[in-house]
Amino acid sequence: MTEAASRTFAIFVEDKPGVLNRVASLFRRRSFNIHSLNVSTTHEPGVSRMTVVCEADGDTAKRIEANLYKLVNVLWVDDITHAPTVERALALIKVRVGRDARAEVLRVCEVFGARPVDLSLETMTVEMTGPEDHIQSLVDVLRPFEILEMVQTGAVAMTRGSVERAQSHPTIPARRTHAA
Amino acid sequence: MNQPNTELPNRVGEPLQGAQILWEALVREGVDVVFGYPGGAIMPAYDAMIQYPIHHVLTRHEQGASHMADGYARASGKVGVCVSTSGPGATNMVTGIATAMLDSVPMVCITGQVPSALIGTDAFQETDITGVTLPITKHNYLVTRAEQIADTIREAFYVARSGRPGPVVVDITKDAQQQRCTFEWSDAPIELPGYRPDYTPLDSQMDEAVRLINEAKRPVLFCGHGVSEAGATEVLTALVEKAQIPVACTLLGLGAFPASHPKNLGMMGMHGESWVNAAIQKADLLIAVGMRFDDRVTGNLKTYAPTAKKIHVELDPAEIHKNVHVDVPIVGDARDVLEQLLPRVEPREHAEWLAHIDALKGDSAVRDIKDLPDLGKLYAAHVIHDLYRLTKGEAIIVTDVGQHQMWEAQYYKHDLPRKLITSGGLGTMGFALPAAIGARFAKRDDAVWVIVGDGGFQMTACELATCVQEGIKLNIALINNGFLGMVRQWQEFFFGGRYVATPLHSPDFVKLADAHGIKGLRVTQRAEVEAAVREAEATPGTVLIDFRVEQEDSVYPMVPAGADLHDMIQRPYTPPAAPGTTDHNPIFETGEDDR
Ligand SMILES: Cc1ncc(C[n+]2csc(CCOP(=O)(O)OP(=O)(O)O)c2C)c(N)n1
Numbered sequence: 001m002t003e004a005a006s007r008t009f010a011i012f013v014e015d016k017p018g019v020l021n022r023v024a025s026l027f028r029r030r031s032f033n034i035h036s037l038n039v040s041t042t043h044e045p046g047v048s049r050m051t052v053v054c055e056a057d058g059d060t061a062k063r064i065e066a067n068l069y070k071l072v073n074v075l076w077v078d079d080i081t082h083a084p085t086v087e088r089a090l091a092l093i094k095v096r097v098g099r100d101a102r103a104e105v106l107r108v109c110e111v112f113g114a115r116p117v118d119l120s121l122e123t124m125t126v127e128m129t130g131p132e133d134h135i136q137s138l139v140d141v142l143r144p145f146e147i148l149e150m151v152q153t154g155a156v157a158m159t160r161g162s163v164e165r166a167q168s169h170p171t172i173p174a175r176r177t178h179a180a
Numbered sequence: 181m182n183q184p185n186t187e188l189p190n191r192v193g194e195p196l197q198g199a200q201i202l203w204e205a206l207v208r209e210g211v212d213v214v215f216g217y218p219g220g221a222i223m224p225a226y227d228a229m230i231q232y233p234i235h236h237v238l239t240r241h242e243q244g245a246s247h248m249a250d251g252y253a254r255a256s257g258k259v260g261v262c263v264s265t266s267g268p269g270a271t272n273m274v275t276g277i278a279t280a281m282l283d284s285v286p287m288v289c290i291t292g293q294v295p296s297a298l299i300g301t302d303a304f305q306e307t308d309i310t311g312v313t314l315p316i317t318k319h320n321y322l323v324t325r326a327e328q329i330a331d332t333i334r335e336a337f338y339v340a341r342s343g344r345p346g347p348v349v350v351d352i353t354k355d356a357q358q359q360r361c362t363f364e365w366s367d368a369p370i371e372l373p374g375y376r377p378d379y380t381p382l383d384s385q386m387d388e389a390v391r392l393i394n395e396a397k398r399p400v401l402f403c404g405h406g407v408s409e410a411g412a413t414e415v416l417t418a419l420v421e422k423a424q425i426p427v428a429c430t431l432l433g434l435g436a437f438p439a440s441h442p443k444n445l446g447m448m449g450m451h452g453e454s455w456v457n458a459a460i461q462k463a464d465l466l467i468a469v470g471m472r473f474d475d476r477v478t479g480n481l482k483t484y485a486p487t488a489k490k491i492h493v494e495l496d497p498a499e500i501h502k503n504v505h506v507d508v509p510i511v512g513d514a515r516d517v518l519e520q521l522l523p524r525v526e527p528r529e530h531a532e533w534l535a536h537i538d539a540l541k542g543d544s545a546v547r548d549i550k551d552l553p554d555l556g557k558l559y560a561a562h563v564i565h566d567l568y569r570l571t572k573g574e575a576i577i578v579t580d581v582g583q584h585q586m587w588e589a590q591y592y593k594h595d596l597p598r599k600l601i602t603s604g605g606l607g608t609m610g611f612a613l614p615a616a617i618g619a620r621f622a623k624r625d626d627a628v629w630v631i632v633g634d635g636g637f638q639m640t641a642c643e644l645a646t647c648v649q650e651g652i653k654l655n656i657a658l659i660n661n662g663f664l665g666m667v668r669q670w671q672e673f674f675f676g677g678r679y680v681a682t683p684l685h686s687p688d689f690v691k692l693a694d695a696h697g698i699k700g701l702r703v704t705q706r707a708e709v710e711a712a713v714r715e716a717e718a719t720p721g722t723v724l725i726d727f728r729v730e731q732e733d734s735v736y737p738m739v740p741a742g743a744d745l746h747d748m749i750q751r752p753y754t755p756p757a758a759p760g761t762t763d764h765n766p767i768f769e770t771g772e773d774d775r
């Protein structure tokens with residue numbers, strides 16, 4: 001058994017009503033703790049993709065995967081925790097900034113690769129896309145300026161390179177069963 | 181698989197009502213009996229039912245309908261079907277669905293739903309039953325159009341029975357039942373993109389399992405429910421005989437390996453035999469087949485089988501490493517896996533190990549009450565042991581939940597699978613009578629005995645009227661101890677003997693039988709047991725026997741919840757008391773030292 005650590009799953013599901021509910025209900029009833037969850041459509045009709053980040057040790061991660069497969073509408077589960085990935089979240093952060101502090105906040109944004117997307121006499125809204133820990137660092141630096149509100153998506157993740165891995169899931173052939 | 185009905189006129193291609201399509205599909209899935217209760221949202225389906233060769237059993241409560249479908253499925257190995265209306269009808273089935281889910285029973289539950297236009301409006305008798313049953317079904321469906329019905333029913337049966345079986349709910353709106361569409365039916369194998377119930381064991385794991393089995397000095401094989409589900413009894417027996425491996429059964433595994441087989445040690449776990457648990461704690465290898473290391477069989481996980489390597493043969497990958505971390509997980513069908521192992525496992529004697537386990541039996545066997553002399557007292561264990569003897573162990577026994585259930589497991593020896601029907605995972609009181617009605621429809625020629633407590637019986641006693649309306653024959657052994665006995669026992673052991681809310685006042689059960697027009701008998705002495713059982717057997721209709729057993733007897737041995745498996749509470753042995761004194765344990769009131 002390995003230590004509990006942050007795990008990232010890419011979960012491909014049928015795009016049908018109630019599927020998000022089924023996945024979320026599974027995590028809840030098995031006491032698997034979700035850190036973040038993102039759902040979106042994909043380039044393939046009828047297939048949605050979820051990115052779930054949660055805490056789990058090695059055995060639990062395998063059980064999460066196995067339990068997800070028990071859901072009839074789940075097509076493919078990829079535990080990409082240890083694969084090289086690009087992982088991104090998006091945050092919008094509204095900071096109280098008067099004229100005097102504007103330049104400083106803009107400099108901070110530049111350092112983090114964030115960009116201002118809205119400006120008023122008293123506020124600036126900053127958009128940041130990046131790994132979640134980078135966003136957290138930006139938040140820490142902006143905090144002294146007084147953050148008025150913020151919103152952040154869950155992480156979305158994709159493995160790097162490898163045509164093979166990318167092709168392993170999109171068209172999931174239903175396997176014929178002996179049980180029928 | 182259920183047998184398709186061949187007499188049905190072929191109406192494929194004809195415009196049919198959704199309600200008709202529902203029955204067309206069910207009949208094509210081999211259904212000839214359903215258990216249900218009508219109401220507004222399912223009325224179109226009921227109205228169409230009479231056109232089809234389906235026998236409908238009208239229950240007295242929808243919980244009964246769900247347990248009947250469950251009992252039918254467990255006795256037959258086919259998919260059981262129950263039907264109810266929306267809202268309260270559907271929610272009444274929830275207990276039965278959860279029961280089937282935890283024991284992996286294939287079941288399809290058809291519920292009516294309010295018309296699709298009214299969904300989400302809190303319409304009369306609207307309950308989001310797919311939402312409610314999401315965590316307690318293998319899968320569920322909401323059907324809002326007639327064209328979806330045929331495929332959905334086909335899919336539901338396939339999902340319910342394939343892989344690790346389970347209950348499936350199909351919720352059909354009233355308008356979908358009323359619409360007409362062209363009836364289409366396909367016999368092609370079902371392919372669901374996200375459902376892969378078949379698993380092939382990995383070679384590396386099989387190799388490792390073979391190595392461990394051949395090297396083991398102190399192996400124990402666990403026989404669980406998966407063995408009977410997979411039809412693996414024969415191959416398991418062959419393997420056990422070849423390698424001389426002793427077998428321990430789970431509650432739902434009883435009968436999947438013959439109780440009378442010399443290698444069968446008996447049941448493991450909380451109320452298992454003490455030598456079985458002791459053997460597990462000493463073993464160097466556990467080969468767990470079709471079971472899931474439930475907390476009722478492991479006790480304290482930290483001290484569980486500390487010296488044993490563990491091989492886990494299981495169809496459901498989600499069970500691997502769930503409660504117990506195993507050394508060799510083998511995901512696959514129990515029969516397939518055992519068939520592959522059999523030729524590779526080497527013959528062994530294990531004489532020392534078997535002798536060691538035999539020696540463990542010594543003391544505990546003396547404490548067994550079933551062979552003790554009759555002193556005019558009636559013990560539940562006596563009743564069940566006598567019932568076992570008198571029915572030659574051949575009856576289908578359907579138990580409820582409580583002390584009587586554990587005594588059944590200990591004293592009624594099952595040599596065949598599908599002969600013990602009991603709610604193991606959920607432990608649902610009220611299960612026995614309705615489940616037995618279901619079993620009766622699955623196995624019309626077997627003797628069916630219900631073993632039920634005075635508490636659980638009263639939870640679903642209304643189904644006695646169902647027995648009468650259906651004119652069926654069941655024998656009901658009501659183990660009447662005047663208590664919610666199992667809870668009373670825990671109060672005695674763990675709650676300072678405070679009997680809070682466990683003494684039970686009951687109606688006169690013989691009169692209750694009489695009021696239903698069935699025969700009721702009362703037994704208060706062991707000497708009367710045989711005559712009553714014989715009379716019940718000889719009576720054509722359902723018979724209820726009110727066995728007035730000792731009120732404060734307890735089930736021994738016992739592993740307290742969460743305690744170490746080897747740390748069992750044994751039946752207290754009190755030496756025979758001097759004549760004339762009353763301070764003694766009545767069970768051992770033998771008058772002579774029978775040790
Ligand atoms: C529906 C339900 N409610 C409560 C329980 C808890 N419970 C387990 S055994 C038991 C007592 C059963 O009493 P009885 O039916 O008289 O059987 P006995 O133990 O006396 O043989 C109870 C209340 C349960 N298992 N199921």
Ligand SMILES: [Mg+2]
Pocket residue numbers: 633634635659660661662663664665
């Ligand atoms: Mg009782």
